[in-house]
Amino acid sequence: MTPKIELTGVHKAFGPKVVLDGIDLSVARGESVVVIGGSGTGKSVMLKCILGLLRPETGSIKVDGEEIAGMGAKDRDRIMKKFGMLFQGGALFDSLKVWENVAFGLIQGQRMERNKARDIAIEKLAQVGLAASTGDLFPAELSGGMQKRVSLARAIATNPEIIFFDEPTTGLDPIMADVINDLIVKCCKEVGATALSITHDMASARKISDRIAMLYKGRLIWVGPAKDIDHSGNEYVDQFIHGRAVGPITMELRA
Amino acid sequence: MISFLATVGRVFLAFLAHVGRMSAFTAMAVSHTVRPPFYPRLILRSVIEIGYFSLPVVGLTAVFTGMVLALQSYSGFSRFAAEGAVATVVVLSVTRELAPVLAGLMVAGRIGASMAAEIGTMRVTEQIDALTTLSTNPFKYLVAPRILAGTLMLPFLVLVADIIGVFGGYIVGVYKLGFNSATYIARTWEFLEPLDVISGLTKAAVFGFLITLMGCYNGYYSKGGAQGVGAATTNAVVSAAIMILVFNYIITAMFFGK
Ligand SMILES: Nc1ncnc2c1ncn2[C@@H]1O[C@H](COP(=O)(O)OP(=O)(O)OP(=O)(O)O)[C@@H](O)[C@H]1O
Ligand SMILES: [Mg+2]
Secondary structure, three states: OOOOOOEEEEEEEOOOOOEEEEEEEEOOOOOOEEEOOOOOOOOOOHHHOOOOOOOEEEEEEEOOOOOOOOOOHHHHHHOOOOOEEEEOOOOOOOOOOOOHHHHHHHHHHHOOOOOHHHHHHHEEEEEEEOHHHHHHOOOOHHHHHHHHHHHHHHHHHHOOOOOEEEEOOOOOOOHHHHHHHHHHHHHHHHOEEEEEEEEOOHHHHHHHHHHHEEOOEEEEEEEEEEHHHHHHOOOOHHHHHHHHOOOOOOOOOOO | HHHHHHHHHHHHHHHHHHHHHHHHHHHHHHHHHOOOOOHHHHHHHHHHHHOOOHHHHHHHHHHHHHHHHHHHHHHHHHOOOOOHHHHHHHHHHHHHHHHHHHHHHHHHHHHHHHHHHHHHHHHHOHHHHHHHHHHOHHHEEEEEEHHHHHHHHHHHHHHHHHHHHHHHHHHHHHHOOOOOOOHHHHHHHOOHHHHHHHHHHHHHHHHHHHHHHHHHHHHHOOOOOOHHHHHHHHHHHHHHHHHHHHHHHHHHHHHHOO
């Protein structure tokens, strides 16, 4: 079966700074993969390359077997419809009300009628633990964690085939974080979506992932089933999941 | 010496890259402005923002310009006993030059800045990326409605400014300089030709296009947070103002430069 997403030898640099240095990853249909890795290692950049928001210098990115590099505008639009993305910073439209944000993909992308889209938006807000009345507020009137959840609701509102979650639980309290974990699992198991997530929260990573990949210095140094993460035999992974300051990964600090 | 040449070369290349990027942006913007899907809701919002909320500032500019023009031309022309030309001078200067250029500059300050700031903030907070992932083309959703509204509304604003400017001249002419009201009005119409107004409105449409284009362009390519958005705002206003002055000459030469 063709993988849902397939990256081969993806390189991305900003000027002299190499961020991705040959990424190979393949995600099967309905699978949930979590990418872990230190801050600033290029996890978000990797997602943006797959979405076509950033253009890698070399390498191939295939979605459902179709190469997306150099794809025409029409095909790209068609591929985009398969995706939902939760941005790390939320990226809510601040000129639109919360429900309009959530319903955006339905109204603009699918040309759904506003009233109908609104009902779906309210339902999605409920799924992320937000009351219907929140829908009439503007994003600036919400707390950081609430914005994150609205953004999550927006990412899943169109029931996309592929969903990217960039740090879905960051900034949430532990209970709400677990509600969101359950929601992500539900999206994959019940709706059959393929998920690629980024998180620093190991509890969340264990819960939502089938496989975990660790990004370090521009490469995926370890990819394996989530249950193997504790005995990966990789000292980088060990250091990371236990959050030790001492180990092979050295933070570039200056005393 | 080598390093000097290298610097010159680098600046020149950067300039070419900039021109290329701007041309590509303009082509994209125009092509999306004329092709569906359209967003009537957003076009209306921009129309109101540009056409309606600019009225006070444009009107105020026009009325004072007309008043000053009447005073100045009266005192200047009295040196060779040509005071009678005041009404004609006012209406020709206002319709051909002053209304479009001053309204253009005022709107550039108002609209160009706010567009660059809004789109720039959307860029740095990844809202433009989010649009793309929600199957919405940012050119269609953000750029096209603004450019369309700017190109359509500036002529409207300038027409209003024409009327108010002439009215300002009339007030000063009649109540301060002692012209007979009927004579002043007759003089205003006497030498006015349709082309005077049409050329002014043509300028207005071009300026409206340039202002919104510069606002969108600078916002769209802004980067680096609040500082980047600030720089984009400044660039949008300055580049729009300069282009208004340059294109004002070009269009004048096309219409009247025999
Ligand atoms: N637009 C850009 N221009 C230049 N450099 C960039 C850009 N975007 C990202 N980078 C650089 O790429 C590197 C990776 O960034 P990225 O956002 O992917 O990190 P990350 O792994 O998601 O980190 P975090 O966990 O903190 O979110 C960073 O060092 C950053 O400086
Ligand atoms: Mg990130």
